Amino acid sequence: MSQTFRHPDILKIAQREGKVTVEGLAEHFGVTLQTIRRDLTELAEANKLERVHGGAILPSGTTNIEYDERRNLNQSSKLAMARACAAQIPEGCSVFLNIGTSTEAVARELLHHRDLMVVTNNMNIANILVDNTDCQIIVTGGALRRSDGGLVGNITIDTIRQFKFDIAVIGCSAMDEDGDLLDFDIHEVGVSQTIIAQSRKCFLVADHSKFSRTAPARIASMRALSTVFTDLPLPRELAERCATWGTQVVLVD
């Protein structure tokens, strides 16, 4: 199969938009419709896209709608938080990336970091970082959770215990006023706790929607975190607690 500059770009656009049109791409690249059609035909032959009249869509199957919607939630601030977080991850270190859409955004920002060792219990993150050939990827074992591609359970915990990370990047479902991190899934809590225990530094990436929500399972106190990346100021009481604990808060946007 032949290769063009356009192919990777087309795929990226398709991933972002969910679909591409022949006309739109032709204008975007400044080439004729015919050329784009040829591109799409080739990409479809390679099973990278699925051809439809007037354009192409992502190949069906693996996508989880509910999850995809969540992924698109709050996209701009998620990107900004991810960028800020990635900026504090030096090259050449060992990183754990936990389940979650926010941590996936961080993974995307790590695509050009060099010499990382990334351990993850998130299949999506492994798939994202495959493109960064300058980083070693280790996948923890575990039971595959279809809803979000996460790996959870005892196997996951046992594997994580075999490592010591320079930095762990985690998300959470909710944050309590008293500084506790909460999660919906009890299975994930054990994993998150183990991650925190095995890491020198721990970064939390969580947007403001987590402030006003609650969840049943307690992961840990924010005292255990080095830095929190978020998009709106923390409630005053919580901000004061973080200051006392030495937990940095990085505000983006």
Next chain:
Amino acid sequence: MSQTFRHPDILKIAQREGKVTVEGLAEHFGVTLQTIRRDLTELAEANKLERVHGGAILPSGTTNIEYDERRNLNQSSKLAMARACAAQIPEGCSVFLNIGTSTEAVARELLHHRDLMVVTNNMNIANILVDNTDCQIIVTGGALRRSDGGLVGNITIDTIRQFKFDIAVIGCSAMDEDGDLLDFDIHEVGVSQTIIAQSRKCFLVADHSKFSRTAPARIASMRALSTVFTDLPLPRELAERCATWGTQVVLVD
């Protein structure tokens, strides 16, 4: 300015821009197009870049040409073998699926089996079986091998040891005349051996091309297998040995 000076620079530009053009680089370095072409050819041969008409792009880890080609090889008999193998896997049992294009084909045939517990060290298989909501998927941990999505290493072996499978489905790189299963990758051998040790029954899926090939690392003897699924009769001597060992041979097509 010599070649050795340009190469790292070219890579740096490629990392930053995502792509490089022959013309742009020629101007940037003040050399002729031909010189840049030579540079890019060398970088592409070293898998640092991917050559395209007019320049080069970052290698996309997901597109492993060699692997994609291998996947398309012998497709019809691969499908037939996979179908025969899946037919002998009862519903409601625990199955291990190893790395390999043949085992992936088996996974596709298992999409409508119910109540399976599938353990795999192959990311592709996990992605395939996500669509079968009636089966539990467990992914072993391990280092991700970009070339084929396989998970290998000690973590993988440790995880596998925690299970006992009703059936294991494995592939191999080659089969020796004396009935030994061989593999190219020494890291994969330990994994395969552990799989065999932890399984009540072991199925091998391997087309005839494996008969006339050789590989350096020994996995096990075919004596350890319950059944072999293949597309052409085994060499006579090997067939006799299998009969002695009680290893069934299932011929498809």
Next chain:
DNA sequence: TCGTTTATGTTCGCTTTTGCTCGAAATCGA
């Protein structure tokens, strides 16, 4: 210093890509 190796420049057919045209197929609206 001289011969050898390596990097670069130049030229020239050859291949790939692109744009264009046209008949066929798919989609849409009534």
Next chain:
DNA sequence: TCGATTTCGAGCAAAAGCGAACATAAACGA
């Protein structure tokens, strides 16, 4: 259901890009 419109893919010619071969210049080693 049928016709109008859009989209598609094949074939062809022009243009851009390519690699091979050879010449030249610089770097290297004895």
